[in-house]
Amino acid sequence: MSEILAGFAGGSFSGLPFCQNEQAELSGTNSSSRLTIYDTAHITMTYAALVSLLILGDDLSRVAKEPIVRALKKLQQPNGCYIPCITDFEPDLRFLFCAAAISYILDDWSGMDREAAIRFIHECQTYEHAFSQSPRQEAHGGTTYCAVATLGLMGENACADQKTMTRDDDAGEDDNAFQKRKQAAGYFDKEGTKRWCLNRQTTGFQGRVNKPTDTCYSFWIGGALEIIGGMDLVNHECNRGFLLETQSKIIGGFSKWVDSSPEHRVQEGNLIEEKSRGGSDHHFLDII
Numbered sequence: 591m592s593e594i595l596a597g598f599a600g601g602s603f604s605g606l607p608f609c610q611n612e613q614a615e616l617s618g619t620n621s622s623s624r625l626t627i628y629d630t631a632h633i634t635m636t637y638a639a640l641v642s643l644l645i646l647g648d649d650l651s652r653v654a655k656e657p658i659v660r661a662l663k664k665l666q667q668p669n670g671c672y673i674p675c676i677t678d679f680e681p682d683l684r685f686l687f688c689a690a691a692i693s694y695i696l697d698d699w700s701g702m703d704r705e706a707a708i709r710f711i712h713e714c715q716t717y718e719h720a721f722s723q724s725p726r727q728e729a730h731g732g733t734t735y736c737a738v739a740t741l742g743l744m745g746e747n748a749c750a751d752q753k754t755m756t757r758d759d760d761a762g763e764d765d766n767a768f769q770k771r772k773q774a775a776g777y778f779d780k781e782g783t784k785r786w787c788l789n790r791q792t793t794g795f796q797g798r799v800n801k802p803t804d805t806c807y808s809f810w811i812g813g814a815l816e817i818i819g820g821m822d823l824v825n826h827e828c829n830r831g832f833l834l835e836t837q838s839k840i841i842g843g844f845s846k847w848v849d850s851s852p853e854h855r856v857q858e859g860n861l862i863e864e865k866s867r868g869g870s871d872h873h874f875l876d877i878i
């Protein structure tokens with residue numbers, strides 16, 4: 591198998607069995623002749639698989655780490671962003687975040703040109719001070735989380751706000767070194783991002799200006815605020831009230847809006863976050 595395919599696939603979408611080598615051996619056919627270019631690993635599935643393994647308590651010792659890192663290197667584009675797999679040319683912040691999360695989990699950043707990646711993130715910061723999916727688009731809650739979380743995973747320097755950075759006298763940093771560090775940090779207006787995020791709260795949160803409030807943004811915007819600071823300025827009571835209102839009284843579960851059908855993908859982080867903040871009014875536990 592070509593190294594560029596290293597990682598995890600979403601499933602046997604192309605109709606091939608999941609474990610090709612094993613199946614090929616059983617059926618006596620040659621595995622390589624049965625591979626197609628469309629049956630490839632996907633950066634988001636690799637991220638999801640690694641996180642799931644960690645949640646399940648796996649130590650990742652059976653994961654082929656080096657080939658995954660080498661594959662990442664090939665998926666990064668000249669503008670610093672990533673495409674999700676070799677058959678897809680949709681580079682945007684979602685896949686840059688996945689690449690950063692994979693690098694962080696595997697503790698190996700050699701699959702990423704970090705300077706180019708940071709440059710791409712800064713290009714996605716809009717006049718509203720939040721982040722769009724690609725440069726010159728509209729700022730969005732999901733991609734703002736992706737940008738901020740990527741910078742956060744890269745470490746303190748990447749997440750620094752150029753405007754508020756100060757010279758590190760304790761470490762003996764001279765003016766030259768300080769200016770260089772400031773330059774490398776680029777322009778990340780953390781305070782502006784924080785203001786944009788906080789202004790998305792209505793009762794719950796909306797993902798863009800003038801869009802309806804939607805449960806998933808309690809996670810995306812809440813996650814971004816948790817990283818850059820500002821959760822203490824969120825009205826948690828209002829947010830919890832909105833989330834509880836979106837649950838189905840008949841079959842349980844949460845929907846993105848009040849009086850809609852529940853979806854499994856909006857359940858995950860929202861109430862866990864609210865619960866961990868000491869909310870005492872957990873009616874949802876009676877229903878689920």
Ligand SMILES: [Zn+2]
Pocket residue numbers: 804805806807846
């Ligand atoms: Zn949503």
